[in-house]
Amino acid sequence: MCLGIPGEVIELLDRPDLAKVNVSGVRRAINIGLLENENVQPGDWILIHVGFALSKIDEDEAAAALAFLEGIGTAYTDELDALAESNIE
Amino acid sequence: MRFVDEFRDAEKAQVLSGQIAALCEPGRHYSFMEVCGGHTHTIYKHGLEDYLPESVSLVHGPGCPVCVIPMGRLDDAIYISEQPDVIMTSFGDMMRVPGGKGSFFDSKAKGADIRMVYSPLDSLKIARANPDKKVVFMAIGFETTAPSTAMTVLRAAADGLENFSIFCNHVTIIPAIKAILDSPDMRLDGFLGPGHVSTVIGCKPYEFIARDHHKPLVCAGFEPLDILASIYQLMVQLRDGRCEVENQYTRVVPWDGNLKALQVINEVMELRPYFEWRGLGFISHSALKVREEYAKFDAEEIFKIPGIRVADPKACQCGEVLKGVIKPWECKVFGTACTPETPIGTCMVSPEGACAAYYNFGRFTRERVKEATRA
Numbered sequence: 247m248c249l250g251i252p253g254e255v256i257e258l259l260d261r262p263d264l265a266k267v268n269v270s271g272v273r274r275a276i277n278i279g280l281l282e283n284e285n286v287q288p289g290d291w292i293l294i295h296v297g298f299a300l301s302k303i304d305e306d307e308a309a310a311a312l313a314f315l316e317g318i319g320t321a322y323t324d325e326l327d328a329l330a331e332s333n334i335e
Numbered sequence: 336m337r338f339v340d341e342f343r344d345a346e347k348a349q350v351l352s353g354q355i356a357a358l359c360e361p362g363r364h365y366s367f368m369e370v371c372g373g374h375t376h377t378i379y380k381h382g383l384e385d386y387l388p389e390s391v392s393l394v395h396g397p398g399c400p401v402c403v404i405p406m407g408r409l410d411d412a413i414y415i416s417e418q419p420d421v422i423m424t425s426f427g428d429m430m431r432v433p434g435g436k437g438s439f440f441d442s443k444a445k446g447a448d449i450r451m452v453y454s455p456l457d458s459l460k461i462a463r464a465n466p467d468k469k470v471v472f473m474a475i476g477f478e479t480t481a482p483s484t485a486m487t488v489l490r491a492a493a494d495g496l497e498n499f500s501i502f503c504n505h506v507t508i509i510p511a512i513k514a515i516l517d518s519p520d521m522r523l524d525g526f527l528g529p530g531h532v533s534t535v536i537g538c539k540p541y542e543f544i545a546r547d548h549h550k551p552l553v554c555a556g557f558e559p560l561d562i563l564a565s566i567y568q569l570m571v572q573l574r575d576g577r578c579e580v581e582n583q584y585t586r587v588v589p590w591d592g593n594l595k596a597l598q599v600i601n602e603v604m605e606l607r608p609y610f611e612w613r614g615l616g617f618i619s620h621s622a623l624k625v626r627e628e629y630a631k632f633d634a635e636e637i638f639k640i641p642g643i644r645v646a647d648p649k650a651c652q653c654g655e656v657l658k659g660v661i662k663p664w665e666c667k668v669f670g671t672a673c674t675p676e677t678p679i680g681t682c683m684v685s686p687e688g689a690c691a692a693y694y695n696f697g698r699f700t701r702e703r704v705k706e707a708t709r710a
């Protein structure tokens with residue numbers, strides 16, 4: 247829950263506050279309403295907490311954060327499993 | 336490739352380690368508190384204390400929201416989940432946290448409908464799918480999760496949902512830091528500021544720490560090198576006799592935070608006059624409640640919760656751990672009666688908890704050996 251996980255926006259969805267995001271291979275709808283003023287576009291990287299994007303990040307940071315998360319083991323895989331179960335609309 | 340990366344990092348870590356050591360004044364001791372549980376996790380996972388000179392120590396702070404929930408609040412949540420037609424929803428992290436009468440998992444085994452969700456929006460979806468049930472979301476977390484809860488309430492209001500509410504246990508980081516600064520047993524030289532909380536609140540709210548308490552704070556990222564670099568920045572400030580708020584994690588943390596997130600929190604929630612923190616006691620203005628305008632979505636209003644208060648178990652020393660007064664392994668039940676499988680205290684439950692971090696990475700045995708050889 248406290249882990250911020252990076253994901254890449256792949257597609258904007260019909261609701262203005264939703265985007266489809268690829269997080270370590272898991273593709274899920276994520277709420278981008280908190281980045282309303284940041285003009286989120288496909289190809290952007292975002293930091294996600296509990297289904298919401300909290301900030302835009304650059305690709306290098308995303309790569310570094312992913313490498314770090316992959317290293318921490320179960321805390322991250324549990325979070326990804328939970329995300330895979332998630333079905334936000 | 337990974338190996339090469341790690342090797343290069345280890346080399347950089349050594350360089351930083353040497354720079355930190357060079358800044359130590361002979362005879363002076365330095366203690367820095369890492370406020371955030373994520374940092375605690377990194378520090379133990381990577382054995383960062385081994386890169387620090389003897390005279391620099393790290394103290395774990397209260398920044399794990401699961402760890403600070405008092406048992407009584409969990410008992411209240413369990414009371415709600417036992418009411419007719421209720422579906423309680425919670426982040427997985429909360430499921431094993433022991434209350435006075437067991438955990439969510441125990442209640443679920445006894446028949447309560449308690450479901451794990453990834454996001455409060457998943458909970459909203461469960462509410463839509465079950466119009467004849469009352470769906471409650473167990474809302475916990477610092478400012479990283481509060482905006483998500485607030486957005487979910489706004490969405491429920493916009494959709495006119497009648498069967499969704501939140502049991503609000505959101506806490507705010509600044510009053511906890513204040514309480515620690517005011518605590519008489521605390522001698523700290525500076526702080527590593529939380530990374531992700533700061534993406535929301537920004538760096539400004541920490542300025543009182545520098546101004547009124549004359550301690551430096553550096554907002555730090557989560558990788559081993561981020562933490563070492565932040566400690567270096569703190570040491571440089573101390574050498575120069577400066578106390579400032581600095582941002583090491585500019586890659587992610589904007590100085591002003593996320594204004595939209597702050598605005599939605601403020602729209603839906605307000606500060607409680609006081610809130611009990613596990614181990615730290617009552618701290619004024621340290622938690623959020625649902626505003627009256629959104630009372631329809633406030634489980635505390637709907638269910639008239641009993642407001643249970645339970646004293647922490649006698650053996651439990653989480654309070655001292657959360658304030659950084661003792662190291663986890665100094666707690667008498669650490670690793671014996673209290674383990675991640677059978678936690679007595681909350682610090683052993685969440686992977687961000689200091690006790691769980693110590694336990695999982697087996698650092699305590701080595702610490703004990705070190706202590707023993709010193710004695």
Ligand code: SF4
Pocket residue numbers: 650651652653654656663666667668669670673678679680681682683684690
């Ligand atoms: S070992 Fe258990 S009881 Fe002791 S401080 Fe840690 S979590 Fe609390």
